Amino acid sequence: MDEERAIHMSEMPRHFTFNPAEEPGATPITAPAVSRAGSDNAHQPIGVMLEIAGSGSQIALDLQRLGECMADEDPSIALAGQVGSQVKVKTQEGWLLASVRNQKQDRRSEGSILANVDFMGEGMEEKLTGKIHGFRRGVTRYPLPGALIYPATTEDLRQIYASDGRSAIQIGTVYPTRDIRAGLYVDSMLGKHFALLGSTGTGKSTSAALILHRICESAPQGHVVMIDPHGEYSAAFRDTGVIFDVGNLQMPYWLMNFEEHCEVFLTSTGNDHQEDADILAKCLLAARKKNRLAETLGKITVDSPVPYLLSDLTNIIQDEAGKLDKATSSAPYMRLKTKIDEIKSDPRYQFMFSGMLVGDTMADFIGKIFRMPGSGKPISIIDVSGVPSEITSTVVAVLSRMVFDFAIWAREEKTRPVLLVCEEAHRYVPNEKNADGSSVGRILSRIAKEGRKYGISLGLITQRPSDLAEGVLSQCGTIIAMRLNNDRDQAFVKAAMPEGARGFLDSIPALRNRECIICGEGVAIPIRVSFDNLDEAKRPASEDPSFTELWRESGGEHERVMRTVQRWRAQAK
Secondary structure, eight states, rough: OHHHHHHTTTSSSSSSSSSOEEEOOOOOOOOOOOOOOOOOGGGGEEEEEEOOSSSEEEEEEHHHHHHHTTOOOHHHHTTSSSSSOOEEEESSSSSEEEEEEEEEETTTOOTEEEEEEEEEEEEEETTOOEEEEEEEOSSSSOOOOEEEEOOOHHHHHHHHTSSSTTEEEEEEEETTTTSSSEEEEEHHHHTTOOOEETTTSSSSSHHHHHHHHHHHHHHHOOEEEEEEEESOOTTTTTEEEEEEEETOOOGGGGGGHHHHHHHHOOOOOOOHHHHHHHHHHHHHHHHHSSHHHHHHHHHOOSSSOOOOHHHHHHHHHHHHHSSSSSSSSOOHHHHHHHHHHHHHOGGGGGGHHHGOOOSSSHHHHHHHTSSSSSOOOOOOEETTTSSTTHHHHHHHHHHHHHHHHHHHTTTTTTTTOOEEEEEHHHHHBBBBTTTTOOOOHHHHHHHHGGGGTEEEEEEESOGGGGBBBTTTTTGOSSEOOOOOOHHHHHHHHHSSSGGGGGGHHHHHOOOOHHHHHHEEEEEESSSEEOOOOGGGSSSSSSSOOOHHHHHTOOSSSHHHHHHHHHHHHHHHO
C-alpha cells in the first residue's frame, strides 16, 4: 500500500496530493485525453485506485478536487465521491462504474480521503465525447492500481439507466439526479419474484400501490391477486380493480384440501388430533364420493376439489359413531360433528361455509379471482380483514394453493402468468421461531422456490424481513428496500443482497420517506430511487390518524358508538 501511495501524481491536472515523499523510480501517471464538451469537472480526475479486489476496491480521493466538483451544475458531479454516489474508472476497453461505499480520513495525507467502492458494471466509450454507452452488469477486465478515478456525470447515468429496449415501468427518479427516470424491468422483476421491505411509516403501502398501478397500466389484461390483511388497498384500486371481502368473496369450503380441512375442523392436540384426523379423512372422502361428479372422474382422493354437502359430512360422522361397539368411545366423532355444526351456524363463516356454495362453481371462482378475462380490471384485492382470525391463514392458504395448482394443471394450455402479492408477508411465511404449523407458510415457500417454473410471480411486502422464513427472501430476484430501523432487519436484508449492492445497503437507515434502494434482476444496476407522488384517489387508506386534529372534534360521539356496536354485533362493515 505504501508503494501505491507513493506513485508520482505531479502531472495530474489541477491539485492532487497523496504522500509528499515520492518513491524514486515511480512511474508518472497522467490523465488520458478526452473531449472537453460539457462540464470541465467531468474530465478532471478526482482520485486514484489503490487496491483491487473481486467486487470492490479501495480508492484515494483528492479533497480539493471534490470541493471544486461540489460547485458544478451537474448534480451527479456535485456529489462525486460522496457515499452512495457513482464514480468511473478508465480501462483499456472503456469505463468501469463503481459506487462509493464508505469514506475515512487519510492519516498519511491531509489532502486526501480513502474510500471503498463496489464495482457495478462496465460500458464502452464513445470516441468523440468520452461518454459511456452499451452498459452491462458485471466486470470483464479490472483496472490496475494507479488507474484514475473520474466523476460519473448525469449523462453517463442516463445511458446506464436507459431501459435498453426491455419493457419497463417508471416509478420515480434516480438519486442523485433530478430528471433521470427509474425503471423496473417488468419481465425480469416478475419472472423471479420481488420483495418490498420497509419499516412502518416509510411510505411502503403507497409505494406498493404505485408499483401495482404501473404494472396494471402497462398490462391492462394482466392477472394480479393481492392479499390485503388490513383492508388498505380497496381505496387505491376501486376504479382499476375488483375488490373482494367477506361480503362477496363466496369461496366454496369444498375447495380446501385435507390439510386445510384439519386446520378448520379439528380442535384437539396430541394423540387425539391424529385420531380425529383419521376419522375426518374417512368421512370426508365418503362425502365427496356422494357427488355425481365423482362418478364421472372415477378415482378421487380426500384432496380432490369435488363439491360435497356439510350435512352429508355430519351425517356420515354420525353414522360412523353409531357403528361403534360399547367399549369404543364416540367422543372423537362428537367433537368433530360439534365443530362442523358450530361453523355452519356462525354468521362470520358464511362467506365460505354457506349452504349456497355447494354447486360446482370452481371454474367461475377461478376466473373471477384470477381476472380471466380481466375486463380491463387486471387486479383482484382480497380483503381478509373481516375474516375470522381463526381461519385467516387457511383462507390465504386456499387462495395461494389455488394459484399454484391452477398453474401446474394449466401448463399444457400455456395459460397466462399470475402475480400473487402478499402484504404483511411475515404473518404468512414466518421463520422457524414464529412458525405455527399452518399450511399457508408451506405453500408460499413452495411458490417462492418453484413458482417461476409455472408462470407464478410472488410479491412479498413486509415491515419485518427478519421474521420471514429463512431462504424465502433469497428467492426474490428483485429487492426494493425502504428505510429499515431495526438492526436485525437491516442485517437480514444485507445477507440476501448481491455483493455489489452492499454499499447501497449501508444507506438504508438514512433513507427518507418514499425513497428506496433497488437491486437485482429488475434493474440494470443497484439504484437509489425517490418514488413518484401518487394521486390521492390511487393511494391506499394507510395514513396514520392525526390525534391532535381528531381530538379537537366534538359532537356525534354517541351516534358513532351506536353504529360501531351495530357493525360489531353483525360482524359486517
